Amino acid sequence: MNAKVRLGEFLQTRRSQLQPEDLGIPGYGERRRVPGLRREELASLAGVSVSYYTRLEQGQSLNASPQVLDAIARALRLEEAERLHLHNLARSTATGSGRGRRPAPERVTEATGQLLEALAQVPAIVTGRRSDVLAWNRLGHELFAGHLDPGAPDRPAERPNMARLVFLDAHTRDLYADWPAKARAVVGNLRLVAGRHPDDTALHALVGELSSRSQEFASMWADHRVTACAVATYEMRHPLVGPLTVTQQTLSQGPGQDQGQNIVVATTEADSPARTTLALLAQVTPQRDPARPELRAAGSG
Numbered sequence: 001m002n003a004k005v006r007l008g009e010f011l012q013t014r015r016s017q018l019q020p021e022d023l024g025i026p027g028y029g030e031r032r033r034v035p036g037l038r039r040e041e042l043a044s045l046a047g048v049s050v051s052y053y054t055r056l057e058q059g060q061s062l063n064a065s066p067q068v069l070d071a072i073a074r075a076l077r078l079e080e081a082e083r084l085h086l087h088n089l090a091r092s093t094a095t096g097s098g099r100g101r102r103p104a105p106e107r108v109t110e111a112t113g114q115l116l117e118a119l120a121q122v123p124a125i126v127t128g129r130r131s132d133v134l135a136w137n138r139l140g141h142e143l144f145a146g147h148l149d150p151g152a153p154d155r156p157a158e159r160p161n162m163a164r165l166v167f168l169d170a171h172t173r174d175l176y177a178d179w180p181a182k183a184r185a186v187v188g189n190l191r192l193v194a195g196r197h198p199d200d201t202a203l204h205a206l207v208g209e210l211s212s213r214s215q216e217f218a219s220m221w222a223d224h225r226v227t228a229c230a231v232a233t234y235e236m237r238h239p240l241v242g243p244l245t246v247t248q249q250t251l252s253q254g255p256g257q258d259q260g261q262n263i264v265v266a267t268t269e270a271d272s273p274a275r276t277t278l279a280l281l282a283q284v285t286p287q288r289d290p291a292r293p294e295l296r297a298a299g300s301g
Contacts (some may be wrong), residue, residue, distance in 0.1 A: 003061065003068075006089055006092075006093075006195075006198070007056075007057075007059060007086075007090060007092075007093050007193075008057050008058055008059050009091040009224065010085070010086065010224050011056070011057045011072075011076075011086075013056060013223065013224040014076045014078070014082075014224060015036050015039070015042050015057075015076065015220075016034065016035050016036035016037075016039050016075065017036055018035060018036050018037045018042075019036070020036075020041065020077065023037070023041075023045065025037070025041055026047040028093065039053055039054055039057065039107035039140055042072075042075055042076070045074075045075035046068070046072045046074070046075040047071055047094055048068060048069040048071065048072070053072070056072075059093060062082060062093060064090050066087065069083075069086055069087055069090055070083065072086070073086055073104070079226075080228075081192060081226050081227065082196065082226045084192075084195075084218025085191065085192055085195040085226045088195035088196050088198075089195050089198075092195075092198040092199075098239075101192065105156065106128040106132065106134055106261070107134070108126050108134045108135045108261070112126060112135075112261065113135065113264070115263065116135055116136075116137050116263065117137065119137060119263075119265060120137055120138070120139070121139075121282075122139065122265050122267055122278075123137070123139040123140040123142070123143040123144065123246075123265065123266040123278070124136065124137050124139070124140045124263060124264065124265045124266075125137075125140040125141075125144060125162075125264050126153075126261060126262070126263050126264075127162060127261065127262050127264060128261055129193060129197065129200070129203070129261070130161065130163075130190075130193070130200070130202060130203050130206055131161055131162040131163045131186070131189075131190070132159045132160070132161050132162075133145075133152070133153045133159055133160045133161070133162060134153055134261065135153050135154075136150075138150075138285065139285075139298060140264075140266075140282065142240075142281055143236070143238065143246075143266055143278075143281065144162075144165075144172075144175075144266075145160055145165065145172070146239075146240070146285070147171045148160055149299075161206070162186065162207065163186050163210060164189060164206075164209075164210065166179075166182060166183055167183065167186070167187050167210055167213075167214040167216065167217045168210075168213060168214060171239075174237060174239075175236055175237060175238065176233065176234055176235075176237075177234070177235040177236070177237055177243070178235065178283065181234070182234060183217075183220060184220055184225065184227065185217065185227050185229050185232060186229075186298075187217065187220040187221055187223075187225065187227075188225045188226050188229070189227055189228070189229045190206075190207065190221075190227075190281070191221070191224065191225065191226045191227075192226050192227065192228060195226070206270060207273070220236070229248075229250050230250055231247060231248070231249050231250075232247070232248050233245060233246070233247045233248075234246060234248060238277075238281065240281065240284055240285075241277050241278075241280045241281045241284065242277060243277070244268065244274040244277040244278060245268070245269075245272075245274045246266040246267065246268055246274060246278075247266070247267050247268070248264055248265070248266050249265050249266075249267065250262045250264050251263040251264075251265065252261070261263075266278075
């Protein structure tokens with residue numbers, strides 16, 4: 001899908017999700033043929049001409065200024081992550097991005113590996129741009145994917161992918177008491193990444209695979225929701241130690257060769273039952289064989 005289509009679909013979908021009465025637009029009892037705002041209503045709220053907004057939505061205007069995009073974002077009542085997503089889509093439309101490039105191999109840097117080792121007392125995993133698991137510590141493996149080979153992230157061709165696990169893996173689906181909330185967060189984050197990297201062919205392939213194999217993913221993807229997964233609380237149902245409530249925090253890596261990678265950690269409240277349950281998980285799971293280090297950061301490719 002080219003950049004023009006992505007921008008148009010995002011605008012159309014978000015416009016359809018706004019109710020006129022919520023914005024103080026009188027309906028005069030009329031029956032609307034399509035849900036949401038009309039183009040002329042959205043254009044009026046944004047302070048642009050109807051013809052200009054129509055061209056933008058149809059991908060025929062390639063020079064929308066940041067000020068105009070912000071005005072449209074306010075009219076659509078977009079949150080900050082969604083506003084940035086709109087700017088990314090417009091930028092890729094203007095520059096003609098989206099032709100597709102061979103993605104560079106992802107690897108965990110030595111510094112990130114050291115940080116992961118320092119987080120040994122909490123579950124932690126390193127994920128790449130497309131949510132591939134590049135590395136995990138012992139607790140991270142046991143909490144999020146204890147049914148998988150702990151050495152899988154060391155082998156690029158076998159790396160688990162968290163989006164695939166959430167939608168296609170029964171163990172991971174059962175792990176979350178509110179699976180739809182976790183699923184929506186995964187889709188929203190993929191939407192955000194797709195806007196930032198419109199020419200990532202591997203990401204497009206992942207979205208295509210999930211869309212064809214999961215009707216739930218396809219439906220959520222068509223909703224065009226964007227989510228920045230920074231902090232979220234989930235009730236988990238671990239098969240070994242039972243229920244526990246964790247706060248998943250995503251620590252984004254800075255610019256450089258590891259850009260696009262995240263460290264996801266799961267923390268619990270002090271003196272809570274969940275803290276006790278997590279400590280129990282650390283006790284009942286086996287220690288890794290010293291001959292097989294649990295993280296080979298510099299060698300991952």
